Amino acid sequence: MSNGKESPQRRERLRQEELKDNPTGNMNDAYNRSQNGSLVDLVGGLGWRGTGILILVLIFGFIIFSIFFR
Incomplete structure (x- = not known):
């Protein structure tokens, strides 16, 4: 993209590719996300x-x- 902005679909695709390429990082991300x-x-x-x-x-x-604990 010429203006430097990425679409949400492109960001999600790149994120999914990174998860596939780096299983150890994926485990770390899953642990931190939990x-x-x-x-x-x-x-x-x-x-x-x-x-x-x-x-x-x-x-x-x-x-x-807000009604009960004013």
């Missing part, structure tokens, strides 16, 4: 409906928390 979590993987695994439900649960949880 310790910290990854929002990208969470949203990617849920899809758009699951992400919407997660956002609604967070909003309702915040409203209920």
